[in-house]
Amino acid sequence: MTPAARAAAAIDILDQILSGIPAEAALLRWSRGSRFAGSGDRAAVRDLVFDSLRCKLSRAARGGGLHGRGLILGMCREQGLDPATIFSGKGHAPAALTPVEAAAGAEPDGHQAMDLPDWVWPDWRAALGDRAEVVALAMRERAPVWLRANRLRATPAQAIAALSAEGIEAEPAPDLPTALRVISGARRLSASRAYQEGLVELQDLSPQLACAALPPVRHVLDYCAGGGGKSLALAAAGAEVTAHDADAGRMADLPARAKRAGATIRVAQPGSVRGSFDMVVTDVPCSGSGTWRRTPDAKWRMDMAMVQKLATIQADILDRAAAHVGAQGYLAYMTCSVLERENSLQIRDFIARHDFELLDQRLFLPPEASDGFYLALMRRC
Ligand SMILES: C[S@@+](CC[C@H](N)C(=O)[O-])C[C@H]1O[C@@H](n2cnc3c(N)ncnc32)[C@H](O)[C@@H]1O
Numbered sequence: 001m002t003p004a005a006r007a008a009a010a011i012d013i014l015d016q017i018l019s020g021i022p023a024e025a026a027l028l029r030w031s032r033g034s035r036f037a038g039s040g041d042r043a044a045v046r047d048l049v050f051d052s053l054r055c056k057l058s059r060a061a062r063g064g065g066l067h068g069r070g071l072i073l074g075m076c077r078e079q080g081l082d083p084a085t086i087f088s089g090k091g092h093a094p095a096a097l098t099p100v101e102a103a104a105g106a107e108p109d110g111h112q113a114m115d116l117p118d119w120v121w122p123d124w125r126a127a128l129g130d131r132a133e134v135v136a137l138a139m140r141e142r143a144p145v146w147l148r149a150n151r152l153r154a155t156p157a158q159a160i161a162a163l164s165a166e167g168i169e170a171e172p173a174p175d176l177p178t179a180l181r182v183i184s185g186a187r188r189l190s191a192s193r194a195y196q197e198g199l200v201e202l203q204d205l206s207p208q209l210a211c212a213a214l215p216p217v218r219h220v221l222d223y224c225a226g227g228g229g230k231s232l233a234l235a236a237a238g239a240e241v242t243a244h245d246a247d248a249g250r251m252a253d254l255p256a257r258a259k260r261a262g263a264t265i266r267v268a269q270p271g272s273v274r275g276s277f278d279m280v281v282t283d284v285p286c287s288g289s290g291t292w293r294r295t296p297d298a299k300w301r302m303d304m305a306m307v308q309k310l311a312t313i314q315a316d317i318l319d320r321a322a323a324h325v326g327a328q329g330y331l332a333y334m335t336c337s338v339l340e341r342e343n344s345l346q347i348r349d350f351i352a353r354h355d356f357e358l359l360d361q362r363l364f365l366p367p368e369a370s371d372g373f374y375l376a377l378m379r380r381c
Pocket of ligand 1: 225
């Protein structure tokens with residue numbers, strides 16, 4: 001496919017997404033109907049679609065409309081590309097611009113320029129202060145790929161060497177040698193021996209930094225274990241981990257992942273956890289506002305009412321999880337959100353209800369860390 005034909009495909013897919021079809025479903029539908037497209041074409045079309053969603057408001061403003069053509073035209077103008085090279089009307093390229101399209105478009109400002117929904121911009125600024133713009137602009141970029149070198153299988157140097165042997169270049173984070181940033185070859189990762197044999201796990205830098213900041217205790221309950229990212233990181237650090245989730249299906253792959261990683265993790269059925277632990281980790285469901293560059297369509301689906309609903313769920317999870325914290329034990333609360341309602345205000349309210357003291361709270365942010373990620377560490381008084 002020519003670059004213009006890829007843009008035409010992206011325009012169709014974006015129009016479907018804007019009409020309400022989830023991004024992955026729209027891409028899959030296009031993929032199934034486009035047997036002629038090679039793997040490079042598929043990756044390029046996917047990148048065009050996701051880049052357009054990340055920058056939806058600013059590109060729609062520049063391109064003169066919130067539709068597929070407007071978004072791709074906005075991309076051309078943002079990147080200083082001559083729109084006529086894409087909108088040529090030749091072969092499978094998009095039709096040439098109409099005079100109205102060619103004249104439309106304006107420089108974005110305010111929340112549009114930040115590519116954030118209008119409802120979130122005031123809360124975003126309240127939470128991040130003078131970092132608000134830098135972090136918002138980082139959310140317009142593609143997320144870097146981070147790995148965790150799994151100490152149960154390999155040292156970071158061994159993991160880097162194994163990756164390199166398969167054409168994947170990675171380097172350790174300055175402050176956390178087990179965190180490896182993939183510099184090139186990321187698309188080869190899932191088929192690589194290093195990944196399949198558990199030498200490395202996919203995990204963003206920020207949750208790795210959060211896990212590394214936890215005290216080294218023995219018995220840990222991962223109360224919202226989901227796919228087990230935190231359980232595996234804590235087990236690799238030497239903890240005996242019990243994984244729990246309200247939805248057992250979310251943990252379905254955990255036994256296989258733990259086996260691959262050489263970790264022993266006890267999986268508890270929903271609601272079956274008894275007794276107390278040295279530390280309970282609650283990696284709660286949240287708006288995901290710190291990870292919107294990975295899930296850009298989620299950024300546009302979220303709203304304030306959903307954040308309020310999530311905050312109620314988070315408070316309920318904290319109350320239930322706290323019951324499993326032993327005497328002098330720790331309670332760790334994590335979100336991949338940057339919003340105060342889900343972070344510091346949630347913890348302020350929890351401490352007002354319970355006999356816990358706040359030991360530490362941190363907001364990990366790009367560019368020093370990676371995704372936006374919040375950690376509060378508390379101890380039972
Ligand atoms: C952010 S995800 C967890 C991600 C996971 N810790 C990881 O590292 O891969 C939040 C999880 O909380 C679970 N959850 C939602 N409500 C819950 C509740 N009341 N009790 C326990 N888990 C709950 C969800 O099913 C979901 O798997």
